[in-house]
Ligand SMILES: [Fe+2]
């Protein structure tokens with residue numbers, strides 16, 4: 002795990018309907034008309050450690066959605082903290098890899114991580130203080146920004162790392 006390189010903690014306990022895998026596919030999303038539609042989004046980047054961590058992140062997000070739906074506030078609090086800790090460690094791990102390999106897109110990628118952490122903290126506060134007008138929609142948005150980041154910045158980083166590996 003790349004988190005282990007920076008001493009990041011991994012979530013110790015997860016309660017989900019099913020385990021996520023590196024080849025996980027998110028099947029449901031909302032289209033522009035606001036209707037649910039099936040999507041076939043492959044979220045793998047091809048860098049195993051990164052993919053494993055993304056699968057775990059998405060697993061926690063899915064558990065948060067379940068905790069919101071079942072109104073399990075204790076579980077929700079635990080999961081939000083796990084997501085914050087794990088995402089922070091994951092981002093630090095990616096940033097360490099970027100520095101180690103002199104990645105040219107480091108600054109822009111780090112800025113994106115910083116923004117996402119701020120958004121995550123704010124969302125967490127809104128959900129815990131029950132100030133969110135639409136918790137389910139917010140959880141959906143959280144999942145969407147995570148997927149968007151994986152499919153854009155992380156995908157570009159993974160391609161760079163794979164090219165470095167081939168060249169040795
Ligand atoms: Fe990233």
Ligand SMILES: [Fe+2]
Pocket residue numbers: 055091095151155
């Ligand atoms: Fe990532």
